[in-house]
Amino acid sequence: MLCENCGKNEAAIHLTQIQNNEMTTRHLCEVCAEGMGLSSGSSASAPLADFIAQMGKGMLAETVSQPGTCPACGLSLADFKKTGRLGCPRCWSVFDASLRGLLRKLHGGTQHSGKVYLPPHPSESDRTARIVSLRRSLTRAVESEDFERAAGLRDQIRRLEAGQEA
Template sequence: MDTTSSHREIPMKCDECGGENPVIHLTEVEDNETRTLHLCAECAEARGVHGTPVPENFLLAGVLAQIEGSGTKVNPGPGSEGSGSGRCDFCGLTIRGFKESGRLGCPHCWSTFEGQLRPLLHRVQGAVQHVGKVYLPPDPSASEREKRLEGLRRKLDRAVDLEDFERAAELRDQIRSIRKAAT
């Protein structure tokens, strides 16, 4: 299994000053808009943002090594004897391979190594279930408004074709009114 990346990494720059190697990666959520800022230490300090910088080459493998060294017990999961010899039947990844790379080989690895992964995920993320973003359903009135505008545009085109300019002006004003109300 090849774990090398096929894309060339582009050096990241600080979003504030343009300097090299930002050390703070801040995600701001405001009015359901998400924005990620990459800040160097100086710009982060100027914004009052403090935190433990995450190394550019951070891998889960480092966290695993810390857990192993701390005496934290990790329960072996199905397909594992707990000695690092468990193997995914689908891709062949071993728990030892996961600990070295910090990456699972395939979706089936979760089933194979679940016993080891659950406590680890709980410790690293504070939960074992990914919640993700919550998306708002589309506004039904917006699609109704678009249908109405489409109908008015067709009527406007027809009125212009028939040279009924008074009717065309009325339709144009209705379209403007609906657009203005939508903003």
């Protein structure tokens, strides 16, 4: 898709705006977007990173004897507090104490204790699978013109859908 502004370059920025309850979408190349004061996604900060950066500012007083920078990527704790982003996986262990404090503030703890996914009631999923299987069999019975078998399958499907066991 070409840029709507210059019509020459490939559109890389897709800007959606809502004004007066009307949504407009513009497709712009990077050059035209920069000319309009928009930046590409590489330098834009994410809302979560901004939030973490704000929370990190409160950590400054609580930090005790933290190392200055990560030996792997060179990120400092001050850089993390500004951006809300870690530089590499090793940053987790280097800034462990500060991150634990931040996670405790954000989540109320440092251990995951969230909800566990439970599938739907097993008998419900078994019943649904049985209905799907019966419908396939019904289709094959109709295609082969075995109408007596098709009628029996239809009745089984109706009973299962009504909540009765077949």
